[in-house]
Amino acid sequence: MSKYDDIFVAIGVLFIVLLLILPISGWALDLLQILDITISVLVLLVAMYLKRAVDLSSFPTIVLVLTIYRVALNVASTRLILLQGKNFQGHVIRAFGDFVVGGNYVVGIVVFFILVIVQFIVITKGAERIAEVAARFTLDAMPGKQMSIDADYNAGIITEEEARRRREEVRREADFYGAMDGASKFVRGDAISSIIIVFINIIGGLIIGVLMHHMGAGEAAQVYTLLTVGDGLVTQIPALLVSTSSGIIVSRAASTSSLGKDILRELSQEPRALMITGAAILLLGIFTPLPTISMVLVGFLTVALGYMSSRATPRKEAEELGGSVPSGEAPHPGENVPSPGTMDISDIITTDTVEVEIGYGLIPLADRSQGGDLLERVTMVRKQIAHELGFMLSPIRVRDSVLLKPNEYVIKILGSEIAKYEIFPNRLLAMNPGMVEEKIEGIPTKEPAFGLEAFWITEDQRETARGLGYTVVDAPSVFATHLTEILREHAAELLGRKEMEMLIEGLREKIPSLVNELIPGIMKEHMVRKVLQRLLEEKVSLRNLPLIFETLIENGEKTSSISELVQKVRIALKRQISESAKSDDGYVHAVALSQALEEKLMETMTISEDRKIFSINPDLISKIIDAIASSLKKVMEKGHYPVVICSASIREAMARYVIKNIPKIQVVAYEEMADDVKLKIEEIVNV
Structure with missing residues (x-):
């Protein structure tokens, strides 16, 4: 396509407007009418090969332009017919008047009115109704489609670019059917105007022929009526093609391929119907006065088509099931046909890295049209985890489950349930940070991420709870925090x-x-x-x-x-580790192991499955962990973030026990501290 396409189209539309005013010669009229027929045939064929209506989104505009174009041709041809009369040089109109209707203007009028009635009452009326209903249902379905796109995007199933493209498709589809509803009115108006123009031309021709050219009434009727009917047919046939195209486009909402493929595939999908129909036609041809040769020929072809379809059906079914049948052979009774289950095996074995199932009571939290932002929060959690951990997590799929309580959700990793909790969308969670002694009225529970004492309270209790010292959050925040902590805790599995x-x-x-x-x-x-x-x-x-x-x-x-x-x-990575171990005051506040304890642990260390572990009495390791926990608590009471520090030789084994029993505590080695770090040993553990 040329970069000047828009200029050519603009000039063409301007020319159509000028055509209403400027006179043209007969040969130019012939050329423009042939162009009208050509464009109409092209539009019809394109409509038949469309897979989706929105693939021809400019169709309503095309209908409008072609309607104006035909009106302009009507004006130009009327001008020439009335001015030239017998000497009219429009060969296309004369061909339609002489050849198509045999030079009989009465027959021409009948044919013309039949075409107009078919177009106006049958095709245009039906297409207009379909477009109206399609526009209404498309607009009604827009919120659901938008929500589905947003859900896929927030779950990471599609990219931002893909989401933008799908939203644009939904918008274009709604705009298209809305425009088609209006375009149908153009086609309807075109049919009405054609009838009026024919009557005006016939009356005007009779007046001009009789009064101005002194022709007899019969001769004037023969000349002007025949030319007018020819002009009407030249206009109505392209209009009928465009009207048919309009009906095809709006009536193929559920199609998946071109019109020809859809018709042949769907009409031949039941071979028995074809063979019974063919047999009935054969019997009617043989035993009734109907034309025998024609009936037998059509019946035989229909039976043959049904037989060929029956031969092709088993092979097609086998291919759909994942098997194959040699060309020209159908499976014999008793043969093993591949199980339908194999076709979905990929869906069975595929599991999402992280999956969230919600009860039906939580669906409004995920529905943007109802003000829900759960999916946006899932997206934010993924971004936060990516920033913290340094890798992008696979999409988190959120789906509803009838197996859960209405307000319950389940977090799964690699298909296994990791956590389950029940939240109340219309309530707030008041969490006790550990310093509030007074209870508040509400539904008692435990905060899922950190196990804090909490109560589900109503909105009007918010200020009261805050005044008592509770931390108050809404239900989606509880879910997002819980999900974040689960992902952090299981980062290695992700x-x-x-x-x-x-x-x-x-x-x-x-x-x-x-x-x-x-x-x-x-x-x-x-x-x-x-x-x-x-x-x-x-x-x-x-x-x-x-x-x-x-x-x-x-x-x-x-x-x-x-x-x-x-x-x-x-x-x-000591610089990074040091920074993550710092407290707000810029120091690393550590709980260290005594040298004697480190030496004792070093003596018991072994390697198991490429991991360093302590071969030590369980009671002794339990005492060490208790002593470390006690020391860490003292440091935390001072308002610091504590870490456990030891030598690099035992750090891995020590971390294995500490992290297992005291989550969210780092175990670092002296060698992992940056040279300029401010390290402060708060407690020394010795057992």
Whole structure:
């Protein structure tokens, strides 16, 4: 297409307007009328090959322009007919008057009115009604479609660009059917105007012929009426084609392919109906006075089509089920046909990394039309986790479940239930941060993320609860906080193969040499993923991925031990680890192990499945954990964020026990502290 297309179209529309005013010659009229027929045929064929109505979104405008074009041709042809009379040089109109209706103007008038009636009463009226209903239902369905798109986008199933494209499609569809409702009025008006123009032309021709050219009434009627009817047919046939196109477009809302494919596929999908129809036609041709040859020919062709369809149906069914049938052969009775279950096996084995199921009472929270923002909160949680952990989590699918209580939700990771909680959409959760002694009236519960004492209260209790010292949040915030903490806690499980590929591709775009040097030359991808998962287990973000890869390149050939590689990476990330361990005052407030205790633990340390563990009496390790917990509590009471610090040689094993019993506490090594960090040992544990 040319960059000057818009200029050509604008000139064409301007020419149509001028055609209403300027006189033209006979040969120019012929050319323009042939162009009208050509465009109308083209529009009809395009409409038949459309798969979706909105693929021809300019159709209402085309109808309008063609309607004006035909009116302009009517005016131009009327001017020439009335001025030239017998000497009229329009060959197209004369051909329709002489050839199509045999030169008989009475027959021409009858044919013309039949065409107008068919177009006006049958096609245009039906298309107008379909367009009106389609417009109404499309507009009614818009909120649901928009909500579905927003849900897919917020769940991460589609990208922002795809969501924008789908929203634009929904808008275009609504605009299209609304415009089609109006365009049908153009076609209807075109049919009415054609009738009026024919009568005006006939009366005007009789007056001009009799009074001005002194022709007899019969001769004037023969000349002017025949030309007028020819002109009407030239105009009405293209109008009928466009009207038919309009009906085809608005009546194919459920189609999935072109009109020809849809008709042949759907009419031949039941072979028995074809064969019974063909047999009935054959019998009527043989045993009735109806034309035998024609009836037998049509009946035989219909039976043959039904037989061929019956041969093709088993093969098509087998292909749909996942099997195959040799060409020209149908399966014999008793043969094993592939089970229908195999066609959906991918849906059965595929599980989302994270999935949230909600009861029907929580659906309004996810419905934007009802003011719900649950899906937006899920999107924000994904972005927050990506910022904190350094990798983009796979889309979180949110779906409703009839197996849950109305106000209940379940969080699943890799298909397994991790957490379940019940929230009340019309209430607020008042949480006791641990310092409020007075109870408040409400539904008692435990806050799901941190296990705090809490009460579900009404909106009018909000200020009272705040005055007592409670922290008050709404139900969607409770859900979002719970989901965030679950994702943090299970971060290592979230780094699957798909997430790993996105992580690698993201780094490859920035620093391709790092990725190409490490994978697969020095380490396999699954080994790198194990290192990253170990880091996530210990709450170390992967945001500094280039430094992690550099460290693995330096040490990957020296050792294949995941534990040793993780230790090397942690030391390389000491600046990041130090920053995450700081309290608000800029110091790292730590609880340390005594040297004697470290030596004792070092003596019991062994390697199991490439992990360092303590082979120690359970009672002793329990006492150590209790002593650490007691010391951490003292530091927290001072308003600091505490960490446990020890030597690098026992850090991994120590972290295994501490994190398991005291979640959200970091265990760091002295070697992992940056040189300029302000480290303050608050407590020393010695058992």
